[in-house]
Amino acid sequence: MKNYFKILSVVLSMVFIFSSVSLFSASAEGEYVKPDKFIYGDVTQDGEVTVKDVTYIQKGLAEIHYVNAVQRFLADPDNEGFSIKNATAIQKYLAQYETKTPWGEEYKLKLGNKFSSDINQDNYIDYKYIIVQTKNLSHTYTLEDFPEYNFTCIKKTTNLFGIDFYELYLPEADIESVIEAITALNYRANIDLYNVTPAYVAISA
Numbered sequence: 337m338k339n340y341f342k343i344l345s346v347v348l349s350m351v352f353i354f355s356s357v358s359l360f361s362a363s364a365e366g367e368y369v370k371p372d373k374f375i376y377g378d379v380t381q382d383g384e385v386t387v388k389d390v391t392y393i394q395k396g397l398a399e400i401h402y403v404n405a406v407q408r409f410l411a412d413p414d415n416e417g418f419s420i421k422n423a424t425a426i427q428k429y430l431a432q433y434e435t436k437t438p439w440g441e442e443y444k445l446k447l448g449n450k451f452s453s454d455i456n457q458d459n460y461i462d463y464k465y466i467i468v469q470t471k472n473l474s475h476t477y478t479l480e481d482f483p484e485y486n487f488t489c490i491k492k493t494t495n496l497f498g499i500d501f502y503e504l505y506l507p508e509a510d511i512e513s514v515i516e517a518i519t520a521l522n523y524r525a526n527i528d529l530y531n532v533t534p535a536y537v538a539i540s541a
Contacts, residue, residue: 368483370523376413377426377439379403385440387430393423405472405481405528413437417474445526462535463509465489466517468502469530477502484520503535 377385379392393411396403397420403411411422414437429439470477479490482504489505506513514534521532 370484374406374410374443374445374527376410376437376441376443377429379407379411381407381410385426385429387427390423390426390430393418393426394420397423402478402480404483405470405475405477406524408472408475409528410443413439443527445523460536461511461514462537463506463511463514465503465505465535466514466532467535468504468521468532469499470502471528471530473500482521485517487517 371381371383373383374381375383375385377389379389379396382388389411392401392407393403395401396407397418403418408418411426412418425435425437426439429435429437468477475481477490477492479487482490485504486507487504488507489503491503491505492500493503494500504517506517518532518534521529525532
């Protein structure tokens with residue numbers, strides 16, 4: 337009988353651990369689907385703030401799954417850093433404690449802040465990758481932070497002025513892929529990205 341309860345507890349633990357891994361805005365085929373809206377505290381991006389968001393943060397901190405840059409933004413409205421404090425604050429919000437943090441409020445994307453609207457086909461664009469400058473300097477970005485597009489590789493680089501950028505490599509080296517990738521990331525100008533541009537070929541004097 338004791339063995340039965342041991343086995344049952346192990347099974348339930350495994351279910352608990354993996355239950356939130358799929359809590360991500362994705363279609364049945366695994367393709368990323370941009371949420372209709374972004375809500376502070378809605379880390380799972382399922383449209384509401386619940387205890388699932390607390391669990392998702394806790395498991396992310398325990399490195400059971402990855403919490404990407406947009407999810408970290410939603411978990412940290414006060415911009416104090418992604419930590420267990422975020423999970424605790426959401427728990428207090430769910431328990432209806434008074435808070436000045438805008439948990440449950442929709443984050444309004446600003447209109448008209450578009451990246452590289454003047455992209456055109458010319459001989460100065462390197463079609464192999466695009467360049468991204470991020471706002472969240474405390475977070476090291478990986479490909480998992482960019483589910484909107486099927487980039488093949490990411491590289492962090494620093495320019496002559498000491499500013500860090502990420503190079504996101506495209507599956508196809510053509511102007512259509514450059515435009516698609518930049519368009520896919522366009523809304524994040526208001527969330528966690530300062531700039532997204534094509535990579536331009538250096539012209540020697």
